Amino acid sequence: MNVYKNNQQVVFNIQYHVIWVTKNHHKFLQDSIAVRTRELIRLGCEARGIAVLQGSLGKDHVHLLISCTSNMVPSKIVQYLKEQLSSLLQEQFPQLKKQYWGQQLWEKGYFCASVGDIDEETIRNYIVNQFNEGKDE
Numbered sequence: 001m002n003v004y005k006n007n008q009q010v011v012f013n014i015q016y017h018v019i020w021v022t023k024n025h026h027k028f029l030q031d032s033i034a035v036r037t038r039e040l041i042r043l044g045c046e047a048r049g050i051a052v053l054q055g056s057l058g059k060d061h062v063h064l065l066i067s068c069t070s071n072m073v074p075s076k077i078v079q080y081l082k083e084q085l086s087s088l089l090q091e092q093f094p095q096l097k098k099q100y101w102g103q104q105l106w107e108k109g110y111f112c113a114s115v116g117d118i119d120e121e122t123i124r125n126y127i128v129n130q131f132n133e134g135k136d137e
Helices: 031-047 074-092 094-100 120-129
Strands: 005-007 010-012 014-021 051-057 061-068 111-115
Touching: 014 074, 031 051, 031 061, 031 074, 074 094, 074 111
Parallel strands: none
Antiparallel strands: 005 010, 014 061, 014 111, 051 061
8 A cells, every 4th residue: 555755845655666687697696695685775775764665686686666755866776775785795795795806796777667556547637637627516
């Protein structure tokens, strides 16, 4: 169930489905690295006021359903998470630092889709008919 939030003069419900993959699809998101990755994602999101609604790790990719405030840009959220994860995971797991030589653990791109509880047709109909409601009264 989606719940609208408010922030001063803005009412919003913003959710994104984001996915990113490991560099060269290396399958290192397993065992203790996967556990720590989940923890770091939660902590990083919490620090930025981002709610993780659902998440999952494949061996070579991250899937997240997140909710954020209206002033957050998806590209900056993903950039922040990927940079923080890369740095902290390499610091905590020497095998990753050796394999990646201090470079990013992730491919440059990512997938992002907005998620909502109102479809495009409903919005279009509302815009077209907003002044027609109540005319018959």
